[in-house]
Amino acid sequence: MAQKSNILINTYEQGPDKEQAVHKLSNSLAGELPTRNHDTEDLLKQHYQNIHHIEDCEKDTKTTWAKQIVIPIAYAPCVTPLDQLNQISLSDLKVETHHRGSFITATTITLPYNFSSTVTIIQEVSTVTAVLVLGFQDDTISPLPQNSTVAIKEPYVQLNENSDYVIRVDHPSDIAVLRGDDPAVSMIMQFVAEKKDIKPVEWRSEGDRAFLEGKYSSAIECYTQAIDASLPLEETIFTQDAYRKRAFANLLAHRYQAAKVDSLSACSGTALDAKAYFTAGRACYSLRSYSESKSYLEKSLELEPTDIKARKELNRILIRLDEQENGNYDFAQMIREQESKIWLDHADFTANVEVGMTEKSGRGLFTTKDIAAGEILMSEKAFCLPDKYTGDGPSDTVLFNLNNNSRTPKAAQPALFRKLVQELYHNPQLCKDFFDLDGGEYVRNGKEGDIIDGVPIVDAFLVECIRLKNCFSAPRLSRNLLKRDCPEVETHLTTATWLRASYTNHSCVPNCGRAFIGDMMIVRALHALPKGTEITHQYIAPDASTLFRRKGFPTNWGFECACRLCSGERESPDTIHTKRTDLAKKIKKEALKMAPTSKIPIANIRTVERMMRKLEDLHERSVYANLPRLTLVHPSIWLMEVYRFSKNYTKMVRYAIEVLKNFGFGDNIVDIDNNNFSMKWEGGIVNTEAFNSLVIAAEGYDMLGKSVLAEGCRAAAKRMFLVLAGSEVGIERFLPA
Known part of the structure; x- marks a missing residue:
């Protein structure tokens, strides 16, 4: 029995209905200073109650708790550098205002918690406190440790039922964080706030310390200060060493473009260049620039011919180049x-x-x-794929989008959204190609992906608009879906771009x-x-009802399908389409009374066959002569399976061929007189059902002693398998000789 799924909330998560109501109230008070009823002690108490509540729920193993992510009404990210903004106080913030041209700074005074959003409490020097909510952050990390310093650009203030108001950040480029758990923070603060003179060697040493502790962003900042503060006489040795170290820190921080630039800047014409070229080659490999990676690895090996790691990397690159240039893959x-x-x-x-x-x-x-x-x-x-393969059961995350009033219950879709935002933010080189995709009618600012204050501008709302129009549902291995009795877990899907x-x-x-x-x-x-x-x-697989398809494509993707099937079916009156759909539903209802793998009275089978013939007569020859007849597919499959179970091989083959005809592979697939099997591939729909029909037809022809027709079916099935599975690997398991 499936576990019950409950929505888990905390006092800062209002849910879509309350969110809309509060947003309406916020708009009525837009521009006003919020009334503050809660003091710091109240906020802290509420914050830690939420932490304990979430912890208690996670210990409850009998209930599946679902997070609810609400995408608020869209607003544009800040595109102005921090040094061109005016600093304001928390006490200056106004309701439902984005405070364009301004920024605030404060310190986090609590441990954060990550749930549907990341929530913490911030306080500025004046001791004024506020709730800070980061939307759509990465669940796997804690982006706001206690005692971190944050700078929020053009802060957006939103009413909240329990805390009067919250500062909400939805674009990752709108906030800069100086982490409180970072070993180099104190030195950076001394340098920035106290104007303390710090020597280049001290910066490098602190960078080494941060690197060893895995604080790569901090190490990069320290090495940058070391490079900027170094004297001209030091550049030939000290600066190049700092470049090499920063290159490797950038590599481990997945900042591959920066790692490549730093590696080349570290080159000095000495044997040490081998390591620099090796790092540049690895960075280019991660950027999927395989030809460039090859050139750097070859230079590294020229300087150190016995370097086993470099040789191994070069061999790996050669395999990637063969895939890239010739499409040669080892599918097994x-x-x-x-x-x-x-x-x-x-x-x-x-x-x-x-x-x-x-x-x-x-x-x-x-x-x-x-x-x-x-x-x-x-x-x-x-480009981006979350490890979230799920079926139709309860989801652990529900995504609500107030901009289009949509509800997305599949866990992979909100996971993909959050992962996309993070991938783009941490890898600026990816932004150009992604933001070039269709985002519908969303109004862009034209600066998406531009580097400002060292990070790319990532509009989270545009990311979601692009995701909606450019994502695919995918199994882990398509080949498994061809199994006749495929285990449910192998049918689970994720969503990716x-x-x-x-x-x-x-x-x-x-x-x-x-x-x-x-x-x-x-x-x-x-x-x-x-x-x-x-x-x-x-x-998506086309629905049998053309009237349903006619409504679905404009609603979901903003276009009217003009393919040969949809265009052809427009020649048939809507009244006939409705009759076909209604009759198909009646056939389905009759067939569902009896599983095809059970002993079914012949009278019931005849009833389905008669209804199917009536449905066939409703397909005008002038319209459907060269088109698939999708409303007939599932009745044909049911009858094929019924006769397969009863070992009536003649009828089994007949309806297997009917399935193929109804998928559009032609009316003259089998020529009995000439013992010939041929399909019209240009008009047919290739899918799992068509493949299984070919397998069953081959089985039936074998039992009837018609080996030539059986081989024709198998040859067609092999051709379908190649497309549906991606390769021929494992075909013997699905299509025995």
């Missing part, structure tokens, strides 16, 4: 890797596609050469198919594609 190794980790070490292969303009759908992806059926169009590593794949437009009858192995997406052609062909895939 890739599948083995995903068993222990989902973030795989492989290069993208995108040489067969390019971004271009379509006639009506904006940008799209087009083939750069003639592509054969089954050939790889592209293989791409996820792939940049190049995001430019692919939708079609209900696409010309390519995608498969997933860990965080790698493999896209293959379903049939031959001439150079310059726009590639299309399904955003």
Whole structure:
């Protein structure tokens, strides 16, 4: 029995209904000073009560507690450097105001807690206190240790039912934190606040200390001060050493572009350059600039030919270059890797596609050469993928977006949102490509990704708009979904973003198919594609009801589907569409009375068959001669399974072929007289159900002694498997000879 899921809240989490009500009240008081009923002691008491409440709930193993993340009404991030803003006091803050052109500083006086948001109490020198709420922070770290100094740019004040008001920060670039648990903080504070003269060697020593304690951001700051304070005579030795150390600190802090620049700045024309080139090569590898990485590793090996680590790195780069340039992947190794980790070490292969303009759908992806059926169009590593694979059970996180009144119950989607914000903030080099994606009608400021005060401008609300339009649901291994009795855990999905794949437009009858192995997406052609062909895939599996699809695509993605199926079905009157949908529901209701794997009276089977023939008659030949008939698919599958269970192989094969016909693979798939099996791939929909129908048809033809037709089915199934699984690895388990 599934555990009950309760919403866990604390006094700073109001929920979507209260959030909307409080926002309405805030707007009515916009520009006014908030009434402060709570003093510091009250705030501290409430804060630690929340901590204890959350701890108690986490100890309750009988209940699944769901976090509720509320995305408030959107507002723009600050794009002004701190030194161009005017400092104000906490006592100057006004309700529902973003205080443009201003900033505040304060100190955190409590331990924070991370739940749906990160919450702490801040106090300025005047002893005025306030609640600080950081939205959408990383759950795995504590970004605001006690006694940290914070500078908040253009602070946004929001009413709160229990604390009168909170200062809310939704954009990570709007706050700077000098961590209170950092070994170099005291020195930095002395330098900034007390104007103390600190020698370069002291800065370097403190940087070494911070580095050893894993405080890489602090180490980088100390090494920077050491470099800036060094004298010209020291530059040839001291400064280059500081550059080398800062390069490695940047590398471990995942600041790869900075690590590369520092490594090259450390070069002096001596043997020590081998380490600098090695670090530059590793940084470029992490930036996925494999050719550049290769050049630096080769330079490192020229200086130190016996360096085993450098040789190993170079060999790894050569494998990535072969993947990137030729699309040569060891899929068996890739599948083995995903068993222990989902973030795989492989290069993208995108040489067969390019971004271009379509006639009506904006940008799209087009083939750069003639592509054969089954050939790889592209293989791409996820830009961002959370390790959250879930089914349809209770979720541990619910995301509410007040900007579109949406509710997202799948845990992977809020996890992806938060991870995207953090990835972009910590890796500025990623911002350009991500923010180039479609964000709908969201109004941009034009400075997304610009570096201000040393960090990129990350608009969290724009990130969510882009996520909504450019994310994919993905299993850990697509091959598993082809199992007839697939364990539920293997069907669980996460949600992730792939940049190049995001430019692919939708079609209900696409010309390519995608498969997933860990965080790698493999896209293959379903049939031959001439150079310059726009590639299309399904955003979601098309619903059988064209009227439902007609409403769904504008609502979810902002477009009307004009694929050959949707365009063709517009030739049929809505009244006929409604009749087909209603009859399909009646057939489903009748079939659900009896599982196809049970002994079913022949009279009940005949009833379903008669209803199916009526449904067939409702499909006009003039409209559906060359189109899939999706309302007929599931009745065909049910009858195929019923006759398979009863070992009526003739009927089993008949309905297996009906499934393929209804998916659009042509009316003349089997030529009994000439013992020939052929499918019209250009009009068909390739999916798990079609694959299983081919497997069952092959099984039936074998039992009927028609080996040539059985081999034809198997050949078609192999072609589908390649697309649906991404490779042929393991096909023998799904399609025995």
